[in-house]
Amino acid sequence: MSQPFDYIEIKIPAKPEYVGVVRLTSSGIAGRMGFSYDDIEDLKIAISEACTNAVQHAYKSTNIGEVVIGFALFKDRLEVMVADHGESFNFQELKSQLGPYDQEGVSVEIMREGGLGLYLIESLMDEVRIQHKEGVTVYMTKYLEGEKVELDAETVST
Incomplete structure (x- = not known):
């Protein structure tokens, strides 16, 4: 049985001037959920990196397109998807199709020129997955x- 969540989705034109709107929205959502100041800043950076990567690289040939950002607000976490194919998506369906983000197995071409941005995203978020079918979707x-720890993990004393 899946956990209930609130879902917010915004669509922005694939233009740099709208990434700030996503940063403000992210900040408002994270603040409302009770994230710390540092976590809110990390979220804003990671989400805006994903959006900037989509804006800069997804629609190079046409300069026309949309970026879809979905926020799933759970009791214990915030899940965010940034998709550059411009179509609305079913959050649960797309989430089930995503695999883990594997730096070793992802070619430079798939990561586009935003490889450093994806590294930054992975550093700031607790989980990151990426899908590269019909555009690129980054799931964070x-x-x-803080980071999710296994319930049966052994403690280490010093």
Whole structure:
């Protein structure tokens, strides 16, 4: 049984001047959920990196397109999807299709010129997955209490 969540989706033109709108929206959502100041800043950077990558690289040939940003607000985490194919998506369906983000297995061409941005995203978020069918979708998770730790993990004492 899936956990209930609130879902917010925005669509922006694939233009740099709209990335700030996404940053403000991200900040408002994360603040409302109770994230710390540092976590809100991390979220804003990671989400705007994903949006900037989509704006700069997804629609190079036409300069026309949209970026879709979906926010799933759970009790314990925020899940964000940034998709550059410009179509609305079913959050749960797309989430189930995504695999883990594997730096070793992803070619430079698939990561586009935003490879450093994806590295930054991975550093700031607790989980990152990427899909590269019909455009690129970056799926990111940030937990309210920091990184998710296994419940049966052994503690280490010093």
